[in-house]
Each structure stands twice: as C-alpha cells, then as structure tokens.
Amino acid sequence: MDELIHEFATEIADADGHLYTARAMGRRRAGRTVWEGWLEFAPVGGRGIVRRSQVETTQPSREALAYWATGIESVYLEGALERAIASRSDRRTRST
Numbered sequence: 001m002d003e004l005i006h007e008f009a010t011e012i013a014d015a016d017g018h019l020y021t022a023r024a025m026g027r028r029r030a031g032r033t034v035w036e037g038w039l040e041f042a043p044v045g046g047r048g049i050v051r052r053s054q055v056e057t058t059q060p061s062r063e064a065l066a067y068w069a070t071g072i073e074s075v076y077l078e079g080a081l082e083r084a085i086a087s088r089s090d091r092r093t094r095s096t
Contacts, residue, residue, distance in 0.1 A: 006069035024069035051084035
C-alpha cells in the first residue's frame with residue numbers, strides 16, 4: 001500500500017511554468033523489509049495530471065525513507081518533475 005511520507009512546502013514549476021505541489025511517497029516492497037520511494041507532483045489548483053517519478057530510492061525502513069525525503073532540495077524536485085513528465089509516468093487524472 002502506498003503511503004505519504006513527506007509533503008514539500010515549495011511549489012515546483014515545469015518548463016512551461018505550470019506549478020505543482022510535491023510529495024514523497026513510499027511503500028514496502030512485497031515480501032521484503034526494503035522500502036522504495038518516489039515523488040508525486042500534483043498540479044496547483046487540482047486540475048490536470050498527477051505526475052509520478054520512477055522509484056527514486058530504496059531504504060531499509062520507513063524511517064530511513066522519511067529521512068531521505070526531508071533532505072530533498074528544490075533543484076532535485078525540479079529534475080524529478082522533468083523526469084516524470086518525460087517518462088509520462090502518470091498516476092491519475094484529477095479534476096474539479
């Protein structure tokens with residue numbers, strides 16, 4: 001089951017200037033104690049596609065995954081958003 005690990009306070013803009021909120025997500029790998037983490041980017045205003053990165057890290061515990069997430073800086077989020085858009089790894093479509 002996917003879990004919210006951390007929500008970032010800074011909004012991230014894509015190359016076209018669209019703003020996204022970012023959050024770190026994670027889950028325990030099936031049959032293992034290893035956790036994997038990725039980033040999700042939701043459009044500000046709630047309309048559009050939530051972009052999802054590929055797995056960005058694996059960590060030995062949920063606590064280690066949370067520690068990883070709290071160290072992520074804006075420049076890393078910008079690159080992850082670019083990778084998520086380029087890979088078209090979308091989680092879901094949201095609209096209001």
